[in-house]
Amino acid sequence: MVKRIPDEEQIKLGIRTLDFNIPEDHISRFVVDFIDEYYPLLGIKENKKKKGRDSFPVKEMLKLLIYAKIEHIDSMRFLADMVKYHDVYKFVGNGICPSERSLQRYREKYGKYYNELLKATLKKASDVDYTDFNEVSIDGTIKKAYNSKNKVITEKETEILTRYFEGGRVSQEELDKLHKPAREILENKKISNQEKLYLLDDIKTQFTLSGQKSVPVTDIEARWMKSKKGNSQISYNIQSAVDYDTKMICAINVVQAPTDHYQLPKIVDKAINNTNVIPRFVLADTIYLNEESLSYLADNQINGVIPDRKQSKEKIGRLNKNPYHKDHFKYFPEIDAFECPEGQIMYFFNKYTEKNDDLDKPDKIKRLYSNYGACKACNCRENCLSSTQTHRTITEYGGSLKKAMWEKMETEEYKEEYAKRSSVEGPFGILKEQFHIESEVVIGKTKTEERILLDAVAYNLIRLFNLEQEIKNDKEDIVDFCEKISVQEKLEVRATIF
Structure with a gap:
């Protein structure tokens, strides 16, 4: 200029x-x-x-x-x-x-290139030796969708509107009972009846996929989910993988599932693809502990660090206060048995498989432990058993993989490793509080993921910039210190600073 x-x-x-x-x-x-x-x-x-x-x-x-x-x-x-x-x-x-x-x-x-840009930030971190992606933490959070919780349509209303636009028989009483979102579709003159039928067909598909009682009209791919406060809202489930050393986001995956149970394989796959590294440890909380996740980790030779419910509650000091609750039954892996609070051994006696309603998910394995004779002679039956029970039975879910994970998580090495999992919380907090992802106006699962990936790219660049500045500042501080000592003490300081 x-x-x-x-x-x-x-x-x-x-x-x-x-x-x-x-x-x-x-x-x-x-x-x-x-x-x-x-x-x-x-x-x-x-x-x-x-x-x-x-x-x-x-x-x-x-x-x-x-x-x-x-x-x-x-x-x-x-x-x-x-x-x-x-x-x-x-x-x-x-x-x-x-x-x-x-x-x-x-x-x-160019939203489809945001994940490539995220890969580039991770490559930069690897190129300058900030990390080797040895430890990756995963977690999920929900993001409110751009759709009012009142702007939803029911399956019955969808069927009435479809019948009406196809020329079928619909009474005036049925039309009068339609709620406002359904009436807006009915009275909208900006789109043709054929386009309305396409929309209603897409909504029907979402009913089949979600199994929920209503579908949002503005963003039909969003789902009803519970927030941490227990409120139901129309949202997306955001899965994230974060590198422990740099606190950089390794992967983002937007899903429609209301819980995190079976999301570990997909988000870890994305992290591996983005970093070109199979991590040594994958750190996750209890909700990811299931046969599908454990099988995936075993097949890929990844060290999973996932506590069970009791270990997680024990870590934060929230075991059930009832002394006869399952939390206070001690497990002995060497004999595959539990010890009750009264010191009696409850032995394994049966195992069976419970079919999963979702065909894409593995069946549940149940293991049962009891000791009928000890319970019958116990003086604490009234405190331990309900009025209808004759003896106590402990039910454990999962097979040998879950048992092996429990044994690992009882060691100090893995307890210390699990303490690093909290690194995944920071980026989520920053994306919500500083990048305001909750208020971003974006519709659809794909577009939502692209926008959050753009946020993640910006976040990673800030992290890279800060890491670079920290290294420079540390070096300058050492140089200043050496020069100060040299002048004060009138000494010749010889040092090589890397």
């Missing part, structure tokens, strides 16, 4: 580059350098227009979108203003001035 600079003696013509006002250690420089270095790995082919103005360069647009996320800007209207007037955004975008509509279009069109 050319600008005239007034001077007391004469008028001088000065040349200033776009970065003249940007500090050398500013994060915007780090973002620009990162995209310049790793953009070729994305393999994006830009088609040039034969007519009209050329499209905005994708590389510069990605820089703007990522840097805007780092600054927690989600409004493309606000970003369009910033690229016109703010020096940092002019530098990041290399002087381009896209409109709000162009920014929105590029953000959606």
Whole structure:
């Protein structure tokens, strides 16, 4: 950019580059350098227009979108203003001035490359030896979907509307009983009846897939889920894998399942694909402890670190206060038996398989332990048994893999390893509190995942930048200390600082 600079003696013509006002250690420089270095790995082919103005360069647009996320800007209207007037955004975008509509279009069109950008951040961390991805923690959280909990349609209403638009017989009384969301579909004149039938057919599919009693109309792929406060809301389940050493996000997986039970294989697969490393340890909480997860870890020769319910409660000091609760029955793996609070041994006596309603999930294995004779002669029967019980039975779920996991989690080595699992909580908190993922206006499972991946890319770049600054600062601090001692003590300090 050319600008005239007034001077007391004469008028001088000065040349200033776009970065003249940007500090050398500013994060915007780090973002620009990162995209310049790793953009070729994305393999994006830009088609040039034969007519009209050329499209905005994708590389510069990605820089703007990522840097805007780092600054927690989600409004493309606000970003369009910033690229016109703010020096940092002019530098990041290399002087381009896209409109709000162009920014929105590029953000959606190139969403499929956000996971590749996430891979690039992980490659950068590996290239500079910040981590070897030995320990990966996984966890899930729910994100509220862009759909009011009142804007839902029932299966019966879907059937009535389908019959009506297909020309079938529908009474006026049935139409009058429709709730507001269903009536909006009925009275909407902006779309044809055929398009309404396509929408209703998609809603029917979601009823089949979800098994739930109602489907949201705005975002039909979202599901009813319970928040940590116990409230039901229309949400998506966000699975995340986080590296312990750098606290960087290794993978994001958006699913429709209301719980985390069977999500471990998918999120760990994504983490392995993104890092090109099979982790030595995968750390997860109790909800992931099942035969499917344990079989996956065993097949891939990964050390799982997953406590059972009792071990988890014991760690946080929340064992049941009732002394005769199952929490206070001690297990002895060497003889495969339990000891009750009164010191009696309860032996294994039966095992059977319980069919899982979901054909894609493995059957449940139940193991039963009891000691009828000891219970019959026990003086504490009234405290331990209900009025209908003749003896106490302990039921354990899972086979040999779960038993082996329990034994591992009783050792100090694995207890210390599990203490590192909390590293997965930090990124979730930052994405919710600083990146405001709950308020992002995005519809559909795929688009939701793409937007959160963009947040994850911005988060990872902040982590990389901070790690780089920490190393530089540590080195500068040591140099300053050495120089200070040298001057004060009048000594010649010889040191090599790496």
